[in-house]
Amino acid sequence: MNIMLKPVYIVGAGPGDPDLITVKGRNLLIKADVIVYANSLIPDSMLQFCRADAEIIPTASKSLEEILEIMIDRVRSHKLVVRLHDGDPSLYGAIQEQIVALTEAEIPFEIIPGVSAFQLAAARLQTELTVPELVQTIILTRISGRTQVPEREELSSLAAHQASLCLYLSAHHVENAQAKLMEHYPSDTTVAICYRLGQEDEKILIVPLSDMASITQKENLTRTTLFVISAALNKVNKNIRERSQLYSSHYKRLFR
Ligand SMILES: C[S@@+](CC[C@H](N)C(=O)[O-])C[C@H]1O[C@@H](n2cnc3c(N)ncnc32)[C@H](O)[C@@H]1O
Incomplete structure (x- = not known):
């Protein structure tokens, strides 16, 4: 490893709200010579911290x-390079290929974590996803799409745990996902359909599991959507509903 070279900083930008990047990430954006994003x-508003030049x-x-x-060219020219990823880079960030290639090229790198979509979802829902005596496990997963999920991680087998389940990258296969989840979760389990969290057109729909697919499709929420399925949402749902009617424009309730 050539210690004279600056590292590439692989920075988690968070879900889209420019205030939700870490201080370390923001400081790197302020200093960076090159931002690859x-x-x-990632919305352009994230770039407000970058130097004009x-x-x-x-x-x-x-x-x-x-x-x-x-990236390799700019680092070798002794530039400070930030590679900006949405959310947290460790989750569906496709950074593994970059890590391998940078290592092969003897380019140092450092990873700065970010707020993942599921964390902003829990914050918006005003809930804990690990409620004592109710649910103590969070599963972050996806359904098979262009990228295949290993068979042993098949959604229906994960659903058997009835954990708080955060489903990434699955909106295009939502009917299939709902069917697999309903093999184990009660059909009235609360699902939060979280669309473009932290962005101007953010939308959160609270629905029973049995309506997850039909509402997602009807509302056309097929891009940048995270599903949170959890008994923990059943518990807090009433409180949120009361509060949201008074104060919040973030929520749209479709529970009957
Ligand atoms: C390629 S993955 C990247 C995940 C990202 N690294 C993270 O930690 O949130 C993209 C998927 O993450 C979820 N996602 C990312 N940002 C989101 C947001 N702002 N609102 C809702 N879902 C989001 C969606 O499921 C989307 O299909």
């Missing part, structure tokens, strides 16, 4: 090889 997932490189239309070539 997934513009399809920083080189800002959106990556939506770039291949992994192109992105790596840019």
Whole structure:
């Protein structure tokens, strides 16, 4: 490893609200010479902290090889490079390929964690996902799509635990997901359909599990949607409902 080179900073930007990046992440954005970011997932408002003369490189239309070539080139030119990822980089961030390639190229890197979507969901829902004597486990998972989930992690087998389950990357397969969840969760289990949390058009719909797919499709919430399925939401639901009617525009309730 060449210790004369600056590391690439792989920074978790959080779910989209610019105030939800860590102080360390924000300080790096302020100093960075180069910011490489997934513009399809990270709102431009995150870039408000960057220097006016920083080189800002959106990556939506770039291949992994192109992105790596840019990062390696800039680090070798002794630039401070931030690779900005949405949420927390350790969750569905596809950073593994970058780690392997940077290591092979002897480029140092450091990972700065971020707030994941499930954490902002719990905050918005004003709930604990590990309520004593009710549920003590959180499962973060997804359904198979273009990326296959290993068979031993099949959604129906995870559902058997009836843990607080946070379902990423699954809105396009929501009917299939609902069917697998209903093999084990009661059909009236509360589901929070969380769309574009932390962004201007954020929407949270609270529905029974039996309506999860139909409402997701009817409302067309197929991009950047996280589902939280949990008995913990059953518990707090009434309180949220009362409070939200008074103070909050974040919630839309569809419980009958
Ligand atoms: C490629 S994954 C990245 C997850 C991210 N690293 C994280 O920690 O939240 C993208 C998926 O995360 C979820 N997601 C990410 N940001 C979100 C947000 N602001 N609101 C709702 N869901 C979000 C959705 O399920 C989306 O399909």
